């Protein structure tokens with residue numbers, strides 16, 4: 425069968441029902457591990473349509489059976505969450521398309537390292553490309569007609585549009601003496617292939633009522649260990665109203681004294697203090713955390729950890745503090761550090777009351793952090809990380825403060841004076857906002 429015919433047949437298959445959704449033509453065994461079912465459809469697509477996918481799509485590339493692919497995808501979705509899409513490569517292939525496509529391809533075999541690898545390598549830009557295709561009978565056929573073509577298409581359709589640097593390597597071939605990696609450069613989609621691709625997408629969108637976004641159920645929180653399940657849930661309304669959980673964000677440059685002032689406020693006002701940085705460090709140290717390595721790298725580089733992780737950690741902590749300690753007022757320290765975090769948190773957890781912003785010049789911050797670094801044991805209290813953190817603060821976190829300020833939701837406090845002087849001002853601002861000591 426010609427590739428185009430085969431692709432058309434697959435497209436037709438995906439129109440009727442996903443072969444992986446448990447209702448299609450391929451029966452699948454019960455998943456071997458307990459866990460929530462994937463409620464979304466997994467489309468079986470003949471083509472790579474990465475950039476056309478909405479975040480939330482998971483399309484699997486299965487080199488094994490569709491049943492195995494489904495299990496893998498279930499595991500991935502539980503671990504990476506609904507915003508991620510995954511790609512894992514055929515054991516015989518390695519794709520190297522990082523430079524031209526906002527996705528990653530990951531390891532072979534064991535899924536756990538793959539997950540870690542994926543997260544480490546993709547960071548905030550969650551990957552959005554996967555294929556699902558039965559393995560054609562021969563390697564040559566696979567190599568020539570599928571892999572190269574798909575790579576080329578994925579790249580051609582990518583935002584950058586460039587297809588340079590796509591390398592498709594055959595592992596066995598590499599071992600041969602004269603075998604060279606095959607590099608596809610500047611592939612263009614031929615007309616017929618492009619139309620198949622478009623038809624497939626159109627049929628898929630039609631089939632799903634105008635949207636190509638899949639929704640996946642979130643893991644159920646069952647016990648303490650699982651309470652750290654990530655990432656943040658998909659909700660259309662906040663979990664709490666400001667009356668149920670009063671949240672004050674505490675922002676300021678690294679070393680501005682957020683933690684110091686939060687400790688004072690906890691003492692006098694009975695707030696529950698949640699430091700996003702501390703929660704991330706705890707998660708980083710938590711045995712078995714899939715996110716530990718990623719968090720470590722982000723913190724060392726002074727970068728902002730993807731919001732899904734931080735928001736879920738904060739939400740878990742708020743839920744627990746309400747339940748266990750009966751807390752209703754929260755200081756959320758060092759969060760939101762990026763505009764997407766601010767928007768998402770207020771959308772799915774609770775709208776904030778206002779933000780306390782501690783303003784301090786960089787030279788003073790640097791002096792404090794280097795001083796703290798003598799005993800803090802923090803991996804980022806060194807001059808190299810400090811500089812990176814300053815840059816991230818100015819470029820990424822200050823716009824959050826500016827946006828809140830436009831809404832009249834910021835109390836800006838000069839933080840260069842001694843801690844007790846700064847605290848006097850803090851109390852005055854809380855008073856102004858109607859918050860009294862206990």
Ligand SMILES: Nc1ncnc2c1ncn2[C@@H]1O[C@H](COP(=O)(O)OP(=O)(O)OP(=O)(O)O)[C@@H](O)[C@H]1O
Pocket residue numbers: 676677678679680681682683684685701758792793795796839840841842843844846
């Ligand atoms: N007003 C102040 N004057 C001088 N030193 C201060 C002042 N406030 C805090 N410090 C000191 O500066 C260091 C940083 O303070 P703190 O940990 O509270 O800052 P932070 O904003 O929470 O930092 P980070 O964002 O890195 O967690 C600490 O060693 C603290 O003792």
Ligand SMILES: Nc1ccn([C@H]2C[C@H](O)[C@@H](COP(=O)(O)O)O2)c(=O)n1
Pocket residue numbers: 678699700701702704722723726727728729730734757758759760761765804813
């Ligand atoms: N919302 C947040 C808060 C913290 N981080 C990461 C990046 C920071 O450099 C690091 C340390 O935070 P701190 O203790 O200084 O508040 O943690 C983040 O990514 N997102």
